[in-house]
Amino acid sequence: MDAEVLVVGAGPTGLMLATQLARRGVSVVIVEAHAGPARETRALGVQARTLEIEAHLGIVSRAIELGTPAFGARMWAGGRRRARVRLDDVGRDLTPYPYVLILGQDDTERLLGDRLREQGVEVRWNCELVGLTQEPDRVVARLKESSGVTRDVSVSWVAGCDGAHSKVRQLSRISFEGAPYEHVFYLADVRMRGSMEPGEINIYFWPSGFHLFFPMRGENHWRLVGILPKALVGRVNLTLEDVVPSIQKEAGNTLSFQHTEWFSTYRIHHRRAARFRDGRCFLLGDAAHVHSPVGAQGMNTGLQDAYNLAWKLALVVSGDAGPALLDSYDEERIPVAKRLLATTDRVFSMTVSDSRLTGEFRTRLLPSLLAVALKIPSLRHFIFRTISQTGIRYRRSRLSENLAPPKPGAPRAGDRFPWMRLRLADDRPAEDLFEVLDDTRFTLLLFGQISPAASPMGSAERLRILEVPEHPENVRARRAARIPSTAFYLLRPDGHVGLAGGRLPPGALAAYATGRLGLRLASG
Numbered sequence: 001m002d003a004e005v006l007v008v009g010a011g012p013t014g015l016m017l018a019t020q021l022a023r024r025g026v027s028v029v030i031v032e033a034h035a036g037p038a039r040e041t042r043a044l045g046v047q048a049r050t051l052e053i054e055a056h057l058g059i060v061s062r063a064i065e066l067g068t069p070a071f072g073a074r075m076w077a078g079g080r081r082r083a084r085v086r087l088d089d090v091g092r093d094l095t096p097y098p099y100v101l102i103l104g105q106d107d108t109e110r111l112l113g114d115r116l117r118e119q120g121v122e123v124r125w126n127c128e129l130v131g132l133t134q135e136p137d138r139v140v141a142r143l144k145e146s147s148g149v150t151r152d153v154s155v156s157w158v159a160g161c162d163g164a165h166s167k168v169r170q171l172s173r174i175s176f177e178g179a180p181y182e183h184v185f186y187l188a189d190v191r192m193r194g195s196m197e198p199g200e201i202n203i204y205f206w207p208s209g210f211h212l213f214f215p216m217r218g219e220n221h222w223r224l225v226g227i228l229p230k231a232l233v234g235r236v237n238l239t240l241e242d243v244v245p246s247i248q249k250e251a252g253n254t255l256s257f258q259h260t261e262w263f264s265t266y267r268i269h270h271r272r273a274a275r276f277r278d279g280r281c282f283l284l285g286d287a288a289h290v291h292s293p294v295g296a297q298g299m300n301t302g303l304q305d306a307y308n309l310a311w312k313l314a315l316v317v318s319g320d321a322g323p324a325l326l327d328s329y330d331e332e333r334i335p336v337a338k339r340l341l342a343t344t345d346r347v348f349s350m351t352v353s354d355s356r357l358t359g360e361f362r363t364r365l366l367p368s369l370l371a372v373a374l375k376i377p378s379l380r381h382f383i384f385r386t387i388s389q390t391g392i393r394y395r396r397s398r399l400s401e402n403l404a405p406p407k408p409g410a411p412r413a414g415d416r417f418p419w420m421r422l423r424l425a426d427d428r429p430a431e432d433l434f435e436v437l438d439d440t441r442f443t444l445l446l447f448g449q450i451s452p453a454a455s456p457m458g459s460a461e462r463l464r465i466l467e468v469p470e471h472p473e474n475v476r477a478r479r480a481a482r483i484p485s486t487a488f489y490l491l492r493p494d495g496h497v498g499l500a501g502g503r504l505p506p507g508a509l510a511a512y513a514t515g516r517l518g519l520r521l522a523s524g
Contacts, residue, residue, distance in 0.1 A: 002153040003153070006155040007028060007030040008166075010032035013284050013286070013303060015123075016302075017310055020310030026318075032126075032127065034126075045300070046103050048094075070087075070200055071099045071199065075205065076251065100296060127146075129144075138155065160282065168281055174283065176273055177274060184267055188262070190257055190258075212224070273289065286298070297340055301389070307494050309326075309329050394414040409482040410481065421477060437491065442457065444490050470485070488501055
C-alpha cells in the first residue's frame with residue numbers, strides 16, 4: 001500500500017479528516033487539484049460544535065484570535081432595527097463557545113493545514129484524481145499531476161472531500177439528487193461604515209430578499225452576502241459598486257463603502273448524494289451534500305462528517321475493529337444531511353420568495369414574531385442547539401444503546417454528552433470536562449459507582465475511566481444535566497454517548513464493544 005487512506009480535496013473537510021487520521025497514527029495521502037489554498041472564501045461562520053472539535057486539535061485559541069465572535073444577530077427591515085437574537089445568554093450553559101465565530105474559510109484551512117504539517121503530512125497540490133478501481137482489499141487510484149504525468153497509488157480507503165463536483169462521487173457512480181436555486185448571490189469583503197451593530201450579524205430584510213453583514217477582524221471590516229438584483233444578473237464585469245444602490249435602498253443611505261477587497265457572485269444548489277459510501281470510498285462535506293448558506297451550516301457539517309468518520313476509520317485501519325463499524329458513517333450522517341437540507345430549504349425559500357404576501361410578512365411581521373417567540377426558553381434552547389450543531393444526535397444509530405430507560409431530559413445514547421464542570425478529585429478544582437476528555441479514545445464516566453477491577457474493553461489505552469465523586473459542585477452539575485445519582489456513560493471518541501445506563505453490569509462494556517462496535521478485545 002502507498003498509504004492507508006487517500007483524501008481527495010484539501011478544503012476544510014479534507015484537512016480535518018487528514019489531520020484526525022494522522023494524529024491517530026493512520027498513514028494518509030491528501031491531494032488537491034488546485035495549485036494552492038483558496039484566497040477568496042464563502043464559508044465564514046464557525047459554530048460552537050466545530051470550536052469544541054478544534055479545541056482537541058489545539059487550534060481553537062488561534063481561531064478565536066483571528067476571528068470575531070458574534071454573540072447575536074440584529075434584524076432590520078425598512079431601515080429600522082426590528083429584533084435581536086441573542087446566543088450568549090442561552091448558550092453559555094451549553095458550550096464553552098456560546099457564539100458564532102466569524103472567521104474566513106481561508107483562515108480555517110490555514111490553521112488545519114498547519115496542524116496537518118505538524119503531523120508530518122503535506123498536501124499534494126496540482127494533483128487530480130482521474131480514475132478509481134476498487135478491489136476486494138484495496139483501491140487503486142489514478143492521480144494526474146499538472147505536468148500531465150499520471151501514476152497509480154494503492155490505498156485501503158478513499159475519502160472524497162472534493163466538493164460539489166466531486167470526482168470520487170462521479171467515479172463511484174453515486175447520484176447527486178437536487179437542483180440549483182434560481183437566485184444568484186453576491187459575496188464581498190469590504191471596509192465600510194454604517195448603522196450596523198458592531199460584533200453582531202446584521203440581517204437586512206427587504207421585499208424580495210435579504211442582505212447579511214458579518215463583522216470581520218479589523219476596523220470597519222465587514223463581509224457582505226446577499227441576493228443579486230435581477231436587473232444585474234448576467235451583467236459582465238460586475239462589481240460591488242453596481243450593487244451598492246440596491247443595498248443602500250434597502251439598508252439605508254447612511255452606509256458608506258470605503259474599500260472593496262474582493263467581490264464575487266455565485267449560484268447555490270440544494271443536493272444530496274444518494275449514499276455516502278460505496279465499498280471502500282466515502283463522501284464527505286460538499287461532495288455529499290450542498291445547500292443554501294442559511295444558518296452557516298455547510299462547512300461545519302462537513303467538518304462533523306470528518307470527525308464522525310475519522311475515529312471509526314482509524315479503528316478499522318489499525319485492525320482493532322472490523323469493517324462493519326464503517327457502516328455507521330452514512331447511517332448516522334445521512335439523516336443529519338436530510339434534516340439540514342429540509343430546514344435550510346424551507347427557511348431559504350421563505351426568505352427569498354418574490355411573493356408580495358411573503359415579502360410583507362418578511363419585512364413587517366417576521367422580525368416582531370421572532371422577538372416574541374425567542375422569549376420562550378425552550379425555543380431559544382432549540383434554536384441555539386440547532387444553529388450551533390451541539391444538538392446533533394445519533395439516537396437511532398446501531399452504535400447507540402440504553403441499558404435502562406433514560407430519565408427525562410438526561411443524556412441518552414446517541415446524544416453529545418453535555419458540557420459540564422466537574423471536580424474529578426477532592427484535591428483538584430472543578431475542571432472543564434471537554435478539556436479533560438481525550439478524543440482519541442473512549443471515556444467511561446461513572447456517577448455513584450467505582451471503576452471495574454479490570455479494563456472492560458480489552459485495552460487500557462483504548463478506554464479512560466473517570467469516576468465522578470459526589471462532591472457538592474458535582475451534585476449541582478449533575479442535577480442541572482438531569483443525570484441520576486447512579487449512572488454511567490460510555491463516550492465515543494467524538495463525544496457522543498454510545499452506551500448508557502444506571503449501575504454498570506459486569507460484562508456490559510465488553511458486550512457492547514464486541515457486539516455494537518465490532519472491537520477485537522483479545523489484544524488487551
